[in-house]
Amino acid sequence: MLTAAFAVTVHAEERGEAARGGLEAKLDYCKTCHGLSGQGYRGYFPMPRLAGQQPQYLENQLRAFIERRRTNPIMANVAHVLSPAMVSALAVHFKNLDPKPFGGAPRGSLAVGKRIYEDGIPEANVPACAACHGTDGKGQNEIPRLAGQLYDYTIGQLSGWARVRGQGSAIDTSAIMAPTAHNLSRSQVEAVAAYVGYLQ
Ligand code: HEC
Ligand code: HEC
Numbered sequence: 773m774l775t776a777a778f779a780v781t782v783h784a785e786e787r788g789e790a791a792r793g794g795l796e797a798k799l800d801y802c803k804t805c806h807g808l809s810g811q812g813y814r815g816y817f818p819m820p821r822l823a824g825q826q827p828q829y830l831e832n833q834l835r836a837f838i839e840r841r842r843t844n845p846i847m848a849n850v851a852h853v854l855s856p857a858m859v860s861a862l863a864v865h866f867k868n869l870d871p872k873p874f875g876g877a878p879r880g881s882l883a884v885g886k887r888i889y890e891d892g893i894p895e896a897n898v899p900a901c902a903a904c905h906g907t908d909g910k911g912q913n914e915i916p917r918l919a920g921q922l923y924d925y926t927i928g929q930l931s932g933w934a935r936v937r938g939q940g941s942a943i944d945t946s947a948i949m950a951p952t953a954h955n956l957s958r959s960q961v962e963a964v965a966a967y968v969g970y971l972q
Contacts, residue, residue: 794858795858795861795862795865798854798858798862799862799865801850802822802850802862805819805846806819806820806821806822807819807821807823807871807874809823809869809871810822810823810824810825810866810869810871811823811869811871811872811873811874811920812874812920812921812922812925813874814874814876814922814924817846818922818923818924818925818928819922819925820921820922820925821873821874821920821921821922821925822866822869823866823869823870823871823920824866824867824869824870824910824917824919824920825863825866825867825911825916825917826867826910826911826912826913826914826915826916826917827860827863827864827866827867828863828913828914829911829913829914829915829916829917830862830863830866830867831859831860831863832914832945834847834851834854834859835851836937836944836946837850837851837852838851838852839940840939840940841937841938841939841940841942841944841946842936842937842938842939842946843935843936843939844936871920872920872972873919873920873969873970873971873972874920874922874969875969875970876923876969877923877965877966877969877970878923878962878966879966881959881962881963881966882963882966882967882970884960884963885963885964885965885966885967885968886967888901888956888960888963888964888967889901889902889909889964889967889968890902890907893955893956893960896955896956896957896960897951897955898952898955898956898960899952901918901952901964901968904948905917905918905968908971909968909971914945918968918971919968919971919972920968920969920970920971920972921965921968921969922969923965923966923969924965926961926964926965926968926969927961927962927965929953930953930956930961930964930965931953931958931961933946933949933950933953933954934950934953934954937949937950938950
């Protein structure tokens with residue numbers, strides 16, 4: 773009886789150990805692209821910041837890559853092997869990281885970016901970003917954190933929205949953001965991307 777209970781405990785511990793080892797190995801893998809502290813990395817593609825990201829948003833995007841609602845061949849391959857438990861563990865880990873913003877965005881139009889972020893552009897039907905993403909850019913639930921995000925990554929997403937997000941027949945959360953991305957001009961995208969890139 774005692775022996776059986778002991779064996780069960782040992783097994784449970786081994787399983788926990790293996791799961792933790794699995795998580796560590798996965799994190800190392802994510803960080804080869806997304807940066808050692810999840811701050812993002814500028815390689816051949818910009819690798820987005822994951823640090824401080826809302827767990828629900830992160831999980832939703834991983835599902836979107838798997839279901840090809842969001843097209844990216846690299847992330848589709850990375851995501852489709854992750855178990856739901858692993859996805860949750862990764863999301864919690866990244867939420868708790870808080871490195872400084874990657875930086876490097878031009879500073880010339882930060883004031884314009886701040887105005888767009890806080891007040892929107894009423895004449896172009898662009899709502900205030902802060903209304904959804906929060907004044908500090910931290911996001912909530914399925915609305916992403918934008919604070920500290922890489923400048924070129926943000927520009928890429930906003931200017932390519934209709935091509936990479938909300939693909940397939942089902943309407944998903946990307947539809948909430950689609951009209952705003954569509955109504956921003958290139959220079960407005962650059963200004964607001966620079967502004968959020970410096971938010972901590
Ligand atoms: C080989 C490089 C590479 C690896 C490894 C990698 N990623 Fe990515 N990841 C990318 C790229 C590139 C993008 C941007 C995709 C795009 O432009 O849509 C991305 C995007 C993402 C996004 C969307 C971020 C956002 O703000 O919308 C999430 C979430 C993500 N990766 C999580 C992970 C996790 C978790 C791991 C580890 C299990 C991982 N990635 C491993 C390259 C990588
Ligand atoms: C009505 C709410 C709402 C408003 C207003 C809004 N957003 Fe969003 N935004 C969202 C949601 C929801 C998502 C997640 C979309 C998805 O799931 O694909 C998002 C996603 C994004 C992303 C992608 C982030 C990433 O990591 O890939 C960027 C960039 C973005 N928004 C920028 C902005 C900017 C800039 C403004 C203001 C001009 C703005 N948003 C206004 C709701 C909003």
